[in-house]
Amino acid sequence: MNEINLISCEENIKRHKLKIALVFPNSYYAGMSNLGFHRIYELLCSRREFFIERVFFENNQLLLNNLKDFSKLKDFHLILFSLSFTDDIRNIKKILNLLDLHPLRKFPFLIAGGMGAGIDSEAVAKEVDYIFRGEAEEEFDNIIDLFLDFKDNKISSDKLNKNLLLIEGIADREHFSTSRINLIKKLKAPAHTVILTDQTEFRNTFLIEVTRSCRYKCKFCFIGNNGSFRFYPKERILNEILNIRKITKKVGLVGSDVLSHPDILDIYRILIREGFRVSFSSFRADRITEEFIKLYSENGNKSLTIAPETGSEKLKKIINKNISNENILKIAGWAAEYGLKKLKLYLLIGLPEENDDDIKDTMGLVLDIKKLFLKYAGKLKYMPVINLSINQFVPQPGTLFESFNMPDRSIIKGRIKMLKALVREGNIKFSFNIK
Numbered sequence: 544m545n546e547i548n549l550i551s552c553e554e555n556i557k558r559h560k561l562k563i564a565l566v567f568p569n570s571y572y573a574g575m576s577n578l579g580f581h582r583i584y585e586l587l588c589s590r591r592e593f594f595i596e597r598v599f600f601e602n603n604q605l606l607l608n609n610l611k612d613f614s615k616l617k618d619f620h621l622i623l624f625s626l627s628f629t630d631d632i633r634n635i636k637k638i639l640n641l642l643d644l645h646p647l648r649k650f651p652f653l654i655a656g657g658m659g660a661g662i663d664s665e666a667v668a669k670e671v672d673y674i675f676r677g678e679a680e681e682e683f684d685n686i687i688d689l690f691l692d693f694k695d696n697k698i699s700s701d702k703l704n705k706n707l708l709l710i711e712g713i714a715d716r717e718h719f720s721t722s723r724i725n726l727i728k729k730l731k732a733p734a735h736t737v738i739l740t741d742q743t744e745f746r747n748t749f750l751i752e753v754t755r756s757c758r759y760k761c762k763f764c765f766i767g768n769n770g771s772f773r774f775y776p777k778e779r780i781l782n783e784i785l786n787i788r789k790i791t792k793k794v795g796l797v798g799s800d801v802l803s804h805p806d807i808l809d810i811y812r813i814l815i816r817e818g819f820r821v822s823f824s825s826f827r828a829d830r831i832t833e834e835f836i837k838l839y840s841e842n843g844n845k846s847l848t849i850a851p852e853t854g855s856e857k858l859k860k861i862i863n864k865n866i867s868n869e870n871i872l873k874i875a876g877w878a879a880e881y882g883l884k885k886l887k888l889y890l891l892i893g894l895p896e897e898n899d900d901d902i903k904d905t906m907g908l909v910l911d912i913k914k915l916f917l918k919y920a921g922k923l924k925y926m927p928v929i930n931l932s933i934n935q936f937v938p939q940p941g942t943l944f945e946s947f948n949m950p951d952r953s954i955i956k957g958r959i960k961m962l963k964a965l966v967r968e969g970n971i972k973f974s975f976n977i978k
């Protein structure tokens with residue numbers, strides 16, 4: 544792998560107190576694009592007393608970082624799964640099948656954390672010894688020290704189990720339903736990329752967390768329903784970024800609600816002035832201002848992505864994502880005005896109480912954007928493209944819609960057909976993700 548390590552992590556297996564496998568149950572590309580994975584790796588490396596093996600899962604095979612043979616993982620003390628997506632629970636099952644661990648073994652312990660473990664705790668808890676729900680940073684050392692004490696025979700397995708279950712966020716198979724999500728009280732250091740590589744979604748980009756959780760409460764969203772909005776101080780963020788300017792000038796500002804950071808425009812202006820190319824993980828559309836779009840365009844961007852979810856005002860109220868169509872059109876106008884060539888819209892179909900009229904409202908919104916772009920086309924000498932990413936709504940555990948029954952496939956198919964009629968209008972492209 545072509546990697547630049549921004550932290551040092553000793554790799555001599557003989558000298559380490561615990562051997563820990565940090566597993567991302569999906570590809571190297573996906574894992575190394577994931578800030579949560581980088582954060583846990585950084586926390587482990589900061590102890591300087593463990594051997595850490597990064598492990599990925601590609602083409603139904605384990606991809607190892609140092610070891611030659613995956614069966615060596617059986618001799619490890621801990622296997623930590625960093626689970627971002629609930630779809631990857633099936634990969635955890637496949638990995639465990641490959642490892643074929645003895646059911647009565649002393650080691651390794653299997654622990655899963657990450658967003659996926661918080662969302663579908665029940666399914667994850669069936670596969671591992673312990674799950675961690677929520678934000679691990681504050682408890683991380685305590686948890687690892689308990690395993691270290693157990694390995695050194697300072698505590699019994701009963702004591703280990705009892706002490707682990709006293710930690711907020713930790714649960715075993717029997718207790719996952721009563722465990723609480725651990726939310727850290729005060730953010731300290733922002734999570735950031737610790738290994739740069741060109742084999743990720745954000746090639747050689749230094750990703751850094753600027754905000755955590757979200758101030759909005761969209762009813763379908765796990766993040767919005769679990770945790771409160773927090774942000775890192777501007778100086779802290781800038782220090783971290785300016786420290787790596789000799790290594791990369793590409794930076795990604797990460798958070799579900801980045802534009803709610805009170806100093807985001809200041810941060811953006813300073814980074815542009817310092818010659819950084821800045822990308823953003825996502826925007827809440829109604830936080831976008833004309834000033835932001837101007838900077839965004841000056842920084843060389845040609846495409847903007849927002850997530851209105853629907854054009855139906857009725858459905859917006861039901862899902863509590865109240866970004867008006869008027870607001871979306873205002874943003875589309877700024878995008879065209881400042882020379883962006885593509886507007887990507889994330890849309891959901893199959894939402895609670897959705898009917899065909901709601902789909903017509905969404906089509907109406909798309910056509911209004913197209914009319915607006917047509918007005919700009921003469922002046923611009925090109926027509927900005929509208930790119931629709933249409934996803935089927937899937938109710939998530941831990942949200943207000945968790946017990947909603949998804950509509951029949953025939954209904955979804957009919958609605959896709961309606962939306963596809965927009966292709967005839969030209970300059971509108973589609974991608975679908977339907978279950």
Ligand code: SF4
Binds near residue numbers: 760767768799800827
């Ligand atoms: S704005 Fe985005 S991250 Fe925030 S609650 Fe809504 S969908 Fe979730």
